[in-house]
Amino acid sequence: MFKNLIRIGVNLSLFNSTYVLCKSVKDEKLPHYHFLNDQDLNKLLKKHQNLSIIDRTYTEHILSIIRDVETETVEFRKNSDRLIRILIEQAISQIEKKKHVKQSPLGYYDAHEVKFEDEEICFVSILRSGNAFLFEGLKAVSGASIGQILIQRNEDTALPSYLFQKLPSNIKDQQVILMDPMLATGSSATLALRILKNQGVKQENITFLTLVSCEQGIEKLFREFPKIKIITAQVDPILLKDFHYLAPGIGNFGDRYFGTDKKSQQTVQQQ
């Protein structure tokens, strides 16, 4: 009887070890991404003069919560709004300012104020994900006009298709802040920028805001539109070729913010 017991024990331990081995092999399939270091980021900034990357200490914590696959919708929205607010304040700080002399309760001071009024600033959002930026945008600039361009990326070909637009009629006289959470291949952004160009907007008047971008996307935009400004919170290292998704990225920002795809908690894991 002891022999049988020993046999059962050996079999069980064999099963157990194969299970542990297989599990660890499967876990190894989940890639571990490392972010770009400060040197690489500095090189990027030198290469493109009109690019701004927000200071890492500002954005590390918030971005880490947003990227987390376990984050619930409410937390995701709260933290995205925080990050979006930081980006929008950065964008407004880069708009041309004018010097006045004003009077404080104790004396005169040099006043540097944004040259344009609220109504001369226009937020253009690339539907659907770009709409998430509008909530915070309106809090920061209450009188801004809002334009919308609907561009959807065909999931199979990854090519963008233009569906619809509604822009202010005087948009060529306005300071435009174009918004889209992700900048991957840069094709949707390029399409939107072309539409703005056709409406007569000058490149110097456009600031493009995005949460996460990648080198390829930034280069493509700057090649065709060298004079726009781009402000991004972080530059991710990898653009996955087949899916054209950023890695580690955020997943599908629109689905996560608007809560339309609860099953997409498992982000793209195949390579």
Place this chain on the structure above:
Amino acid sequence: MLKNITKLAFCLGLVNGTFVVCSQQKNNNVLNRNEQYNFLSENELHNLMKKHKNLSILNRKQTEHILSLIRDTNADIVSFRKNADRLIRILMEQALCQIEKKKYVKQSPLGLYEANEVKYDDEEICIVSILRSGNAFLNEGLKVICGASIGQILIQRNEETSMPKYYFEKLPEDINQQQIILVDPMLASGGSASMALQLLLNKGVKQENIIFLTLVSCEQGLNKVFQQFPNIKIITAQVDPILLKDINYLAPGIGDFGDRYFGTIKKNTHPIKV
């Protein structure tokens, strides 16, 4: 010579007279923007509510002031948005209060009490907005229901034929199990609303689970929507008396809510201060 002058004066008088008459005629054909519209009386509103059991019109005292500021054509964009948001918040709270509630017994610091709470979690409520104007509701909607999912349907009305055209939709996958709050600021002919509702029904949503919110509506629109979908609930802030036939706009209405809220058409251009 005097005769010639009198002839000249006479001719001028004739020309002037015909000009005045013609311009008056022209004004009669063009939309007279100075016309005075009177709102429906309490009686008529009561009749409407008796006719449609699932219709709720907000108390006039709550909405009079705010709606009057929104309708004003001289309202600048900041005050338009502020007041629209106030009204939208009131509508949202009204919608939430009509969702099914469940009874519990809970404990306050001093003892037990009967708790009537909304039966569903935040995530089981979905706000579906009819782009583009419906998006204005999302701002306040997310403040009230932080965890709600958001669906979007893009329907644009062809300005010439007034027929709605469907472009695009993005709805949660499990939408047939959710409580839906459909939002669109105006309910005129009811064409876009019917199209959106039909879309939702095709996805498997039950009529009883849909609440339709709108700022201003009219009788024809309400009749049409209730005829096709008798089991949905509609909450509106005010019912306007007239639906202008040619352009299918409400009168006095708000104008084009989307353009006014998003600032895409500037009527009075202010000179740029240097």
